[in-house]
Amino acid sequence: MKTRAIVINQYGGADQLIQDMVELPELDEKQVLVKVHATSVNPIDWKLREGYLSQMMPWDFPIILGWDVAGEIAEVGAMVTDWQVGDKVFARPETTRFGTYADYTIVDDHLLAKKPEAISFEEAAAVPLAGLTAYQALFIHGHLKAGEKVLIHAGAGGVGMYAIQLAKNLGAQVFTTASEKNRDWLEGLGADQVIDYRSTDFSEVLSGIDLVFDTMGGEIQDKSFRVLKPETGRLISIVGEPNLELAKEFNILLAKSIWLNPDGSQLQKMADWLESGQLKSIVGETFPLTAEGVKDAHQLSETHHAKGKIVLKNKESNK
Ligand SMILES: NC(=O)c1ccc[n+]([C@@H]2O[C@H](COP(=O)([O-])OP(=O)(O)OC[C@H]3O[C@@H](n4cnc5c(N)ncnc54)[C@H](OP(=O)(O)O)[C@@H]3O)[C@@H](O)[C@H]2O)c1
Numbered sequence: 001m002k003t004r005a006i007v008i009n010q011y012g013g014a015d016q017l018i019q020d021m022v023e024l025p026e027l028d029e030k031q032v033l034v035k036v037h038a039t040s041v042n043p044i045d046w047k048l049r050e051g052y053l054s055q056m057m058p059w060d061f062p063i064i065l066g067w068d069v070a071g072e073i074a075e076v077g078a079m080v081t082d083w084q085v086g087d088k089v090f091a092r093p094e095t096t097r098f099g100t101y102a103d104y105t106i107v108d109d110h111l112l113a114k115k116p117e118a119i120s121f122e123e124a125a126a127v128p129l130a131g132l133t134a135y136q137a138l139f140i141h142g143h144l145k146a147g148e149k150v151l152i153h154a155g156a157g158g159v160g161m162y163a164i165q166l167a168k169n170l171g172a173q174v175f176t177t178a179s180e181k182n183r184d185w186l187e188g189l190g191a192d193q194v195i196d197y198r199s200t201d202f203s204e205v206l207s208g209i210d211l212v213f214d215t216m217g218g219e220i221q222d223k224s225f226r227v228l229k230p231e232t233g234r235l236i237s238i239v240g241e242p243n244l245e246l247a248k249e250f251n252i253l254l255a256k257s258i259w260l261n262p263d264g265s266q267l268q269k270m271a272d273w274l275e276s277g278q279l280k281s282i283v284g285e286t287f288p289l290t291a292e293g294v295k296d297a298h299q300l301s302e303t304h305h306a307k308g309k310i311v312l313k314n315k316e317s318n319k
Contacts, residue, residue, distance in 0.1 A: 003022055003105075007065075011051030042067065083109055092132055128262075133238055139166070175193045180198065228250060289316070
């Protein structure tokens with residue numbers, strides 16, 4: 001089938017984003033077709049648009065960007081047993097060139113989770129990619145435990161604001177870097193100490209940290225080794241390979257870079273927390289799912305100072 005989508009036909013700036021009709025692949029027997037009510041913007045979208053990831057993902061054009069979806073199942077594959085047409089779902093689909101900036105998108109059935117009734121489609125669309133990244137960095141790779149001290153860089157960003165809540169709910173002591181204007185908001189989400197990165201060098205005021213969640217890389221990552229507990233300290237990065245010489249110098253137990261692995265059962269756990277109010281999805285800005293709307297949304301994301309998540313709402317979905 002063909003779907004309206006916002007695509008790129010070559011790599012470049014935000015002006016490459018155009019609306020077109022795209023033929024989607026045939027649905028596999030374990031896939032569903034989702035009518036997209038909302039999707040969200042992640043930095044990977046514009047990094048890919050610029051062509052920075054073209055070696056890792058050598059795809060043909062057109063490319064439909066976007067890898068978050070909240071919507072309704074419109075069709076199910078022949079072997080799908082757990083989901084039905086009409087189910088309200090959200091997901092982080094596989095990373096293919098048929099992304100979610102579209103009226104319809106294809107999702108493998110095991111990647112789906114039930115959209116919480118308590119939140120809107122826009123709030124749901126904000127969660128999968130950023131929320132799962134936070135979940136996996138803290139719990140699967142970082143082995144964070146109750147009572148431990150965790151430093152989360154860029155707490156006001158899409159990944160950071162979920163990470164703060166997940167770590168706090170586990171019972172960890174949460175430190176985060178952010179600008180002063182976001183202090184009260186992040187304390188409200190559960191941060192025990194917010195360090196204003198514009199006025200204070202975190203590496204001079206923190207020590208004895210069990211886990212650093214690095215969402216920034218570069219000099220910030222390098223300095224992070226200094227605040228970790230020797231022997232048991234861990235650093236998990238989502239932005240670049242850690243410097244293993246520094247890890248050795250500071251006698252750090254584990255330093256590694258990770259990529260999100262889409263996972264429907266982990267997302268379902270987060271859905272349960274969203275339903276019960278233990279976890280909040282924070283949408284900073286919403287734009288329409290049109291070429292102009294996506295351009296504006298990318299430009300905001302590219303400033304690297306957006307608050308919470310940037311969401312694209314699909315007015316064509318007749319929700
Ligand atoms: N490996 C993976 O699988 C994976 C998955 C998801 C994301 N990522 C990557 O992780 C990074 C973060 O993603 P995101 O979605 O959270 O980005 P984001 O939402 O664009 O992050 C924006 C936030 O960064 C904060 N910030 C900017 N400079 C800062 C600094 N020097 N210190 C502390 N905070 C600072 C800003 O806060 P202020 O406005 O207060 O400055 C803003 O709220 C991106 O590079 C993304 O590509 C990787």
